[in-house]
Amino acid sequence: MIDEKLPTRNENFSEWYNQVILRAEMADYAPVRGCMVVRPYGWSLWENIQQALDRRFKATGHVNAAFPLFIPMSFMEKEKAHVEGFSPELAVVTIGGGQKLEEPLVVRPTSETVIGYMYSKWIKSYRDLPVLINQWGNVVRWELRTRLFLRTLEFYWQEGHTAHATAEEAQAETLQMMNTYADFAINDAAVPVIPGRKSQAEKFAGAQNSYTIEAMMGDTRALQAGTSHNLGQNFARAFEIQYLDAQNTQQYCWTTSWGLSTRFIGAIIMTHGDDQGLVMPPKLAPIQVVIVPIFRTDAEKELVMPVVERVKRELGDFRTRVDDRTEVTPGFKFNDWELRGVPLRIEIGPKDVEKGSVAIARRDIPGKPGKSFIPQEGLASQVAATLSEIQANLLEKARKFRDDHIFDPNDFDEFTEVIQRGWAFSWWCGDGACEAQIKEKTKATTRCIPLDQPGGSGRCIHCGQPAAEKAYFAKAY
Ligand SMILES: [Zn+2]
Numbered sequence: 001m002i003d004e005k006l007p008t009r010n011e012n013f014s015e016w017y018n019q020v021i022l023r024a025e026m027a028d029y030a031p032v033r034g035c036m037v038v039r040p041y042g043w044s045l046w047e048n049i050q051q052a053l054d055r056r057f058k059a060t061g062h063v064n065a066a067f068p069l070f071i072p073m074s075f076m077e078k079e080k081a082h083v084e085g086f087s088p089e090l091a092v093v094t095i096g097g098g099q100k101l102e103e104p105l106v107v108r109p110t111s112e113t114v115i116g117y118m119y120s121k122w123i124k125s126y127r128d129l130p131v132l133i134n135q136w137g138n139v140v141r142w143e144l145r146t147r148l149f150l151r152t153l154e155f156y157w158q159e160g161h162t163a164h165a166t167a168e169e170a171q172a173e174t175l176q177m178m179n180t181y182a183d184f185a186i187n188d189a190a191v192p193v194i195p196g197r198k199s200q201a202e203k204f205a206g207a208q209n210s211y212t213i214e215a216m217m218g219d220t221r222a223l224q225a226g227t228s229h230n231l232g233q234n235f236a237r238a239f240e241i242q243y244l245d246a247q248n249t250q251q252y253c254w255t256t257s258w259g260l261s262t263r264f265i266g267a268i269i270m271t272h273g274d275d276q277g278l279v280m281p282p283k284l285a286p287i288q289v290v291i292v293p294i295f296r297t298d299a300e301k302e303l304v305m306p307v308v309e310r311v312k313r314e315l316g317d318f319r320t321r322v323d324d325r326t327e328v329t330p331g332f333k334f335n336d337w338e339l340r341g342v343p344l345r346i347e348i349g350p351k352d353v354e355k356g357s358v359a360i361a362r363r364d365i366p367g368k369p370g371k372s373f374i375p376q377e378g379l380a381s382q383v384a385a386t387l388s389e390i391q392a393n394l395l396e397k398a399r400k401f402r403d404d405h406i407f408d409p410n411d412f413d414e415f416t417e418v419i420q421r422g423w424a425f426s427w428w429c430g431d432g433a434c435e436a437q438i439k440e441k442t443k444a445t446t447r448c449i450p451l452d453q454p455g456g457s458g459r460c461i462h463c464g465q466p467a468a469e470k471a472y473f474a475k476a477y
Pocket of ligand 1: 428429430431434435460461462463464465
């Protein structure tokens with residue numbers, strides 16, 4: 001299978017996606033259906049995502065902790081909408097240590113309930129607020145139709161859980177984290193997401209309001225890439241998360257939760273990838289620069305390798321790999337690193353040694369146009385500048401692709417047509433029944449209602465009722 005050509009994105013986007021992941025050794029299928037193994041190259045990307053987010057969480061006052069994998073079944077049942085939303089997806093443990101358990105344990109699908117329980121013990125007074133805790137971990141949701149990274153039974157993520165004294169603070173936190181995700185996606189992953197509010201039908205089970213960052217994939221379908229929920233007092237009431245205010249009166253807290261998962265890796269693959277394979281954004285790339293030495297004879301090797309070693313040392317600030325495999329040709333190596341999406345390749349051969357130069361090839365500009373020769377002198381600053389250019393170019397390309405595929409249809413016929421090849425940005429009445437009909441007729445869902453509205457008002461694209469807001473509609477992953 002590996003010798004066969006990678007399907008192009010136009011031929012079969014879904015098969016292209018699977019093959020790229022398997023061939024680039026990002027992930028593999030696990031023995032349990034719907035589970036995945038994240039291989040070292042994929043995990044290394046996830047670690048870089050973690051660092052980029054964790055830095056932002058800490059900068060906004062959050063701390064990390066770890067809560068248990070098992071949750072008493074009764075906890076899930078305390079918040080009505082929450083249990084209704086999650087019960088079809090729950091994995092439940094009924095036997096432990098060979099004994100039937102008195103109470104079944106749920107393998108966490110998300111941790112609002114157990115964290116709510118703990119917060120009710122920890123929070124006594126307004127002086128204890130706000131509580132701003134994040135955890136990095138894994139969760140299980142028994143999905144029936146699974147895809148590597150996009151939807152798997154078990155996945156990795158972070159979940160932030162905060163408790164506040166006022167509704168205003170909780171809302172500010174919810175928006176702050178949506179904006180934090182957007183900042184990460186745009187500036188580190190070069191994924192030009194659109195932040196906004198979810199419709200009531202699409203919100204998180206148990207939330208008052210959910211906010212999202214929505215990304216357009218290379219086949220124009222939408223991907224929900226991170227979410228932030230204002231839980232109001234729903235979980236505070238269910239778990240009695242209360243505090244004494246300054247007047248000595250008992251009050252319920254206002255809580256939020258927010259999460260971004262390994263699904264984001266799917267977003268990176270489907271935003272930037274091309275027919276040669278992955279294209280990693282330099283800021284997150286597991287390997288930013290690969291150096292390929294080129295020699296035919298031992299004499300040439302002796303000439304080339306010391307320069308390769310010196311260049312690698314000089315590029316110490318970058319994530320650099322030297323591909324010194326001898327059993328494969330340079331041409332094979334070029335294809336291999338292109339498949340894995342390494343942003344920049346440096347080739348060093350005997351002629352380069354002689355001239356004091358190296359050849360560099362940019363992954364974002366395939367073939368000759370992306371190749372140039374530069375002096376070894378001052379290479380590190382040249383590499384830094386080129387990586388920045390690649391980062392900016394990827395964002396620009398993705399933004400152009402997105403904007404070229406967002407339409408403003410004049411009527412519902414046109415809406416139905418454009419939804420086959422992109423997103424619609426349309427006036428919408430906000431009614432759930434109208435939304436359900438749109439979904440039934442076109443398979444498109446409301447992706448988000450951006451906070452940034454054009455102003456004015458219009459008529460709903462579907463039912464013609466007065467509409468105060470415009471929403472993005474698309475088929476989604
Ligand atoms: Zn309507």
